[in-house]
Amino acid sequence: MNYELLLREHSLKATPQRVGILSLMQKSGHLDVEELFIKIKKQFSTISLATLYKNINAMMEKSLITEIKIPNKKSKYEIAKEPHIHLLCQECNEFIDLKLDVGCLVNEAAKESHYRLKESSIVLSGVCEKCQKK
């Protein structure tokens, strides 16, 4: 994935710090601010926490990344992509994406409420397959 290009397409300067943040989001899955900071410091030892926050906010404003708010947990971030839902294992804290068509639910909600719906934030929690076997 070409993060420089992706950043420029969103009218953001392609700094090495930003590229590093994006590649961490891609590679390491769903990280919170603290986890991101620990990892990004291994690449840029002098990076400031303020820089991380500023970049997260800048990239969110341009809808390049998305914040996922999770019950009882710190927010995580991911590179924006097609709509999908999230699953959390309450035992091992595994947190995964699931591509699932939410159109049906959204249509139903729109019908009932007369809202014109644009975004969905769906987090389902339970026990993953591995933890069920323990």
Add this chain to the structure above:
Amino acid sequence: MNYELLLREHSLKATPQRVGILSLMQKSGHLDVEELFIKIKKQFSTISLATLYKNINAMMEKSLITEIKIPNKKSKYEIAKEPHIHLLCQECNEFIDLKLDVGCLVNEAAKESHYRLKESSIVLSGVCEKCQKK
């Protein structure tokens, strides 16, 4: 609604402050911490913000209330009830409950992922009927 009873059923002391907080959550809809504090101070002028936080946390631990995490907004709180979803109007900030069967979506997600699912947090955002007409 008898909040004293509700509190005692959840092994919590039924203090007037707690009853006040619960009745605000019921009456005034979905409030965030700051809004709750402003309103509760009208009833208990000396109430401390720490008391509010402590009570929110205590009632959440006993599952008497629920925190709703909303993209780009502060968390709101509500008295726990049967599963439902939330709709947010991005224009006027109306925030409402919608009773909608999510069983289908959850079953589908469980089938795909092999998770045993227990909780769902669903917030859909868009434009409410009134704002569409503007």
Add this chain to the structure above:
DNA sequence: TACTTAAAGAGAATAATTATCCTTTAAGCT
């Protein structure tokens, strides 16, 4: 009514996030 213990209230302490200021750098233009 008195006892016990959890909760309230006040303020300090900590954590999380944002703002400020100055330096550095990416990107567009010769």
Add this chain to the structure above:
DNA sequence: AGCTTAAAGGATAATTATTCTCTTTAAGTA
């Protein structure tokens, strides 16, 4: 490639959000 400039980085202060500590008060119970 070098020049210009607006944007971004880094350090730190400031602000905001939340939790902790300690003393006082009051709810639940015998």
